[in-house]
Amino acid sequence: MDPQLLRTSATSGHIWRIVEYQEEAATRNITRSAAEQDRLEQLLDAHKPAYPPSSLHLHWILRAPFRYPPLRHGSRFGRHTEMGILYGARERETAMVESAVYLWLFQQGLSDLGPLDVISDGRSALHFAVSHSRSADLTAAALDTWHSRISDPADYHFSQQLGSVHREAGSGLLWFHSARWPAGVNCAVIDPLAIGANTVPVQSQWNLRIDMTACWWGRPGGESFEVHYSDVADASGRIPHPALAA
Incomplete structure (x- = not known):
């Protein structure tokens, strides 16, 4: 493997992550009281995978992704x-596009x-800081010939390796x-220690349609963003994904 792909340095920044609306637990719709809801949440949590020890310092909403290994693909x-x-x-807009893509894949x-x-x-749009002494900038111009393989929309083989x-x-x-x-930059947090122990993500609430x-995002005050299906579909009119190519 090209040594340049493995080059690391210390980097820091802030990233956005879109998650399901956090103000109301889904289990509240099927329970008759707060006590019943708490008990149901405890039972559900007991049957989930344990959190990796390296993630226990994190705010609960940032700890969750490390709890579950990726799906079959x-x-x-x-x-x-x-x-x-x-x-x-x-960028917040990039996070919104990524979230919209998975809704379109569902449809x-x-x-x-x-x-x-x-x-x-x-x-909920989460915004929080990340920092690590061993970070790889795979967007570097020196890696231009590798960009299409690293970010292949239909194949994970090279990027997983x-x-x-x-x-x-x-x-x-x-x-x-x-x-x-293409104009956006994503971040993969492999080591939970890249997020500080006192990090509490700033949350903003958004509506989507x-x-x-198209996918429209908006919030009170008039702030909005829209991405069109045609912006992310391939020449056949479909959105490629490694799970669909297998």
């Missing part, structure tokens, strides 16, 4: 046998959209081009 830099990775984006997998042809929902090598070498952060939004043409 893995993630961009993680094999399905490895500890989970927290992914975020340097794309349905033979009949029915009432899901339009999804209106809420999301690269991720495993970095994990074994003790790398904590990987900065890389978004596969869905998505159909098979």
Whole structure:
């Protein structure tokens, strides 16, 4: 493997991560009281994987991604046998595009959209600091010939191999081009210690509306962002993904 791909240095910055709306627990809809909800949450938590020891210093909402290994096809830099990775984006808009893509992939997998042809929902945008002494900037101009393989929208093989090598070498952060939004930069947090113990993410609440043409994000005050399906689809009109190519 090209030694330049494994070069690391100390970097720091702030990243965005989009998660489901956090103000109301889903289990509250099926319980009759706060006590019942607390008990149900305890029972559910007892049957989930244990948190990796290196993540126990984190705020609960930032700790969760490290708890679960990737699904059967893995993630961009993680094999399905490895500890989970927290992914975020340097730009809020990039994080929103990535989130919209997975909603479109969900719709794309349905033979009949029915009432899901339009999804209106809420999301929380998290903004927090990351820093690590061993970070790899995979967006560097010197790695231009590798960018398309690192951020291939339909294939994880090369990037997972690269991720495993970095994990074994003790790398904590990987900065890389978004596969869905070329102008955007994503971040893979491999080492939970790249997030400080006192880090409490700043949360902002957003509404989204998505159909098979566009995804609109907005919040009180008039701030909004919109991405079109055609911006992320390939020439066939579909959104490629490694799980669909297998």
